[in-house]
Amino acid sequence: MDDKYFAKKIEQKWQKIWAETGAFHAEVDDEKPKFYALEMLPYPSGNLHMGHVRNYSAGDALAWYKRLRGFNVLHPIGWDSFGQPAEDAAVKRGVNPREWTEANIVSMRGQLQRLGLSYDWRRQMYAHRPEYYKFDQWFFLKMYEMGLAYKKQTQVNWCSHDQATLSNEQASGGLCWRCGNPVTKKDLEQWFLKTTAYTDELLDDMTEIESGWPASVIKRQQDWMGRSYGAYVDFEISASGESLFACPIVDGITSTTDLGKKRVRVFTTRIDTIFGANAIVLAAEHPVIQANMDNFAEDVAAKIAYIRTENAKPADHEVEIEKDGIDTGLKALNPFSNEEIPVWVGNYVMMGYGTGAVMSVPAHDERDFEFARKFGLPVKTVIVSEPPASAGGNQEACSLTSDTADKVELGSTLTPPAYAGGSDGVLINSGVWSGMTSEEAKASMTEYAVKYFFGEAATTYRLRDWGISRQRFWGSPIPIVYCDDCGTVPEKFENLPVELPETAPFTGTGESPLAKVPEFYETTCPKCDGPARRETDTMDTFVDSSWYFFRYSDATNEILPFDPAIAAYWMPVDQYIGGDDHAVMHLIYARFWTKVMRDLELIPFGEPFKRLLTQGMVVGETFFDDSSGKRIYFPPDKVEVERDSKGKITSATAVGLGGGTADADRSVRTPLKYAIERMSKSKGNGVDPDEMVEAYGADAARLFVMFAAPIDNELVWNEAGIEGAVRFIQRVWRLVHRWNELLRTTYEGAPPAETAASRKLRQKTHQTIERVTDSLESLQFNTPVAALMELSNAISDFPVEPQHAAAEEIFAVREALTALTLMLTPFAPHVAEEFYSILVGNEDGLIANNARFPEFDPELAKADEIEFPIQVNGKLRSRITASPEISNEDLERLTFADAKVKEITDGKEIVKVIIVPKRLVNIVVR
């Protein structure tokens, strides 16, 4: 053993041994319990960043911990290697996306290997290789057979910056998830996967996983899928005056009655408020509105057109959009009250949700209220919080106090109008339903609507089907062929994979590059063998990440995505770790895909991830100039920063970025904005993990990242602390070195009698084992490191020199150092291996030696003396040292014998004495 700790030497040594012995190769073993530890796979950008290091360090710590607990651990890694950056590089720099991607993987794999992560590298999957995407296509065809994949013309989310189609999830908030630019709408033919077929299951099955998932992720998925229970109600529509009107029949939105009356369907969750409806409000994109643009009065048509263009504009979320709309002149008949009410177009009604038509009930819906107030529409209260005083009978005539405490003259229009609140209550002014509770009325009125054929109970969802078509080259081709004779024909399974050509003309214009490659799209029809054309769109890359974790279980299967028998052993994933930015995209798609696989009978379960841990972002300071409308980032070394006494930035100025001479440069000063943002190379606030490993070693870097903050906290990067991690490892190194010669001594049978020093150390050792075990079981990674530091300090403080140590003392130190080594393994595996090799006298490694995590002995962990704080009226006044087993009587006697206690309680009445066993004494005096 070297006198000093040389990180690089130790790390290279053990990485070599691990690779040569296949230490982390996992195989099915029915004798052992399995554990599948998984971290979200990286996109191979070419550079690892600290966020990756945090994610993978946590996953690796868990994998090591479970191995040492005797589990058969599957811990794989792979590459999310399809996607836009490769294509961007092709457009901008003319490189081949495949070569670019492969080169990036090589360099990133090197970075991961230098971190010493314990992966079974044999199981790598590469999304961009035909061996993998063949099965994206395989699944697509299966879904096509199941009716889960379909094509339709639709308005898609379009990012003009990236020139890309986005799914709803990717366009969340009206901004592109990748570049943050506003999203617009564009008409395109798109392939969809029917995620909506599983919405109820995706929601209801959350009960299976909610104990293992962060509540926030569960909540966000629920909100995203947005299930609401309500009813559809059909309103007859008619034109007033001379104007004709058109009513195209759109399934689920419009219809005609047997008598040929035209009807528009609205969705409401509050059918009980229908007697308060003052209008029907349609989206500007509603088919009935679209079809009648020529029939409307000029000003009406102009207004509608205006609203429609406004709607197509990217939304600015900082500004609340003012309610706008116009009365179309059409009339609707309230099927409950037979009241004729106007049909409006409103900018607050979205075509994409429900039926694109709502009934406006201003008294009980804030948006409708705002709308009614703006346009002077009547507001009629139909729900009150308490039943009317004269219970029973018809209460139309009595006066009531509404929710807002305004005096309400029933049945009349209010001036000024008052908002009565959106909560459930008791119905008034609602015909035969008056007097019912909202709950009763909802059921009864829905039943009534069904009976008379103008409505039904309905559940709507916010979640839409998943649009997977991308006009991109660097993705999995959609295995569909278009034949003039046979129409849309799925490719045959035996013809998979539909391989990407070597290259294509990359223009970045948003058209599919594959459409310009005849060798690719010219094909024969799988059905009639006639000439046909391939689909030239490729799949969204979230397809790849929806099932990759199944592929790891059987990574080289050429027939199937994976062998169901092998997956049955490894799956589901026991612990998944990744960023919570994937809460609604990846994690919904992966859950959806799993349910599809279950229905394909590949697997017998429907939830892929038993437990999920979302680690916080690693962030750093950024400096940028956004005066041009786009953020231009400046590297920190080009920025002068002023800070307040707390280290917070107060101003930042860019220097030396002018075009001229050095002196001229210095005079060019641009004031910058600053922020704390997720680390990335493009923002100039990234720390290169390779540099960290080079300077401090992988073990120290990993240990520090785990120690610095709780895993789910945001971590503001501060390099200063990492030296503490190096010092800690060096301290342990010196300890092992100091006791080295004596550690070989082993004892058969029971440990020898104990001295005070050895007993105290053993106590600390076992207390630490308990703490570290509990922490790791609950996925805390910062506190166990602190506990290990304490143990190492305790060994350092051991009051006996090695050369004077008695056998029992050597035993205690050996036990402590062995436990420390094993518990250090999850955080700093290389140096732990080195210590372990000294303890066992061979270099076969922890796994070959079948090393086990230390077990704690409660007897040894128990302290023989503890300090009891003595409080008087809850204030700490003194301390007494006694056995934790001391009787309450003895403890009370000792307490009152204490000089300090005597002084304070002297002359006061003792009201009571509270003794919490093994904790404290509190004397209450008056």
Add this chain to the structure above:
RNA sequence: GCCGAGGUGGCGAAAUGGUAUACGCACUAGUCUUAGGAACUAGCGUCGAAAGACAUGCGAGUUCGAGUCUCGCCCUCGGCACCA
């Protein structure tokens, strides 16, 4: 606006309702060194000479006892954004 998480030393952070600030960073003094940005020792919430008092965003409450539980505010961060 709605939902969620959180506010503890100079900083990252610990604390089953029971000694607040463990562990680490930074800092201060010292020891050893030709030297130290190494190692070791000691100190380190605020006020105070001390005794002690006051300290977990602010204000109430429950309790023998509250960082922790309840209620009301304030602030920060994240998510959602007219979802009928």
